[in-house]
Amino acid sequence: xxxxxxxxxxxxxxxxxxxxxxxxxxxxxxxYVYWYRQIHSQGPQYIIxxxxxxxxxxxxxxxxxxxxxxSTLILPxxxxxxxxxxxxxxxxxxxxSKLTFGTGTRLQVTL
Amino acid sequence: xxGVTQTPKFRVLKTGQSMTLLCAQDMNxxxxxxxxxxxxxGLRLIHYSVGEGTTAKGEVPDGYNVSRLKKQNFLxxxxxxxxxQTSVYFCASSYPSGGTKTGELFFGEGSRLTVL
Numbered sequence: 596x597x598x599x600x601x602x603x604x605x606x607x608x609x610x611x612x613x614x615x616x617x618x619x620x621x622x623x624x625x626x627y628v629y630w631y632r633q634i635h636s637q638g639p640q641y642i643i644x645x646x647x648x649x650x651x652x653x654x655x656x657x658x659x660x661x662x663x664x665x666s667t668l669i670l671p672x673x674x675x676x677x678x679x680x681x682x683x684x685x686x687x688x689x690x691x692s693k694l695t696f697g698t699g700t701r702l703q704v705t706l
Numbered sequence: 707x708x709g710v711t712q713t714p715k716f717r718v719l720k721t722g723q724s725m726t727l728l729c730a731q732d733m734n735x736x737x738x739x740x741x742x743x744x745x746x747x748g749l750r751l752i753h754y755s756v757g758e759g760t761t762a763k764g765e766v767p768d769g770y771n772v773s774r775l776k777k778q779n780f781l782x783x784x785x786x787x788x789x790x791q792t793s794v795y796f797c798a799s800s801y802p803s804g805g806t807k808t809g810e811l812f813f814g815e816g817s818r819l820t821v822l
Contacts, residue, residue, distance in 0.1 A: 629810075638710075638796050638813025639749065682748065686809075694811060695765065696741070696749040 599683045604701040607677075613670040615700050617683030620664045626687045628659060629694065630668045632679040639682065639696070642668065673704045708732050712797050712814035719787045719821045727782040727817050729797030737800045738780035739764075739811065740772060742793040749796060755780055756802075787821045794818050 600618040607613040619628065629644040643650055643657045645666075650657045656669040670677055682699040710731045719725055729738065736757050741749040741764075751764030753772040761772045769791060771783045780799075784791060795818075798811040 631811075636794065636816065638798070638815055639811070640813070641810035644810070695751060698746075698748045
């Protein structure tokens with residue numbers, strides 16, 4: 596599975612959009628981009644995933660560049676409860692696929 | 707639904723002792739995983755299983771053994787605990803991705819192990 600690069604930390608004001616970038620320049624054609632977050636010391640929580648089209652769900656939007664070498668997770672109206680570590684992961688599908696987590700981006704949402 | 711349940715949630719061991727962490731899922735998932743997370747670090751995969759009776763090594767398998775005798779359970783064993791195994795252990799389960807399945811992992815709440 597391809598490696599990802601994320602900033603170590605980011606700040607965002609409550610109510611504003613939080614844009615979390617991720618570089619995955621070695622991604623291959625059958626690899627998806629997944630985003631998870633971990634609030635405090637709880638188990639990680641799935642947010643969204645995509646292959647090449649932009650995706651949106653009730654939690655966030657995922658923008659993937661046309662060359663698929665980077666992506667951005669967007670939390671449209673960040674709240675204090677969105678303070679967490681956000682992990683960007685690329686993985687291939689298949690019978691033996693698994694996720695490898697890096698150190699992620701620590702997002703701090705402030706008043 | 708209970709989802710993914712880990713027991714015990716906390717445990718203190720002495721060096722050389724053995725123990726087993728139990729993970730149970732009620733979502734009929736084929737895949738199950740064990741991760742460890744050390745302070746300030748991301749999750750590292752220890753072992754995983756793609757089905758009953760099948761296990762495979764992950765990124766950091768040394769010092770651990772696993773078994774998947776039943777589809778809903780995935781056991782992680784430490785035969786001779788070492789201080790370096792002090793960590794938070796997370797179990798997860800998922801469907802295989804593909805088709806209508808997202809392949810997302812569902813995690814347990816974690817088991818905090820301290821080895822003295």
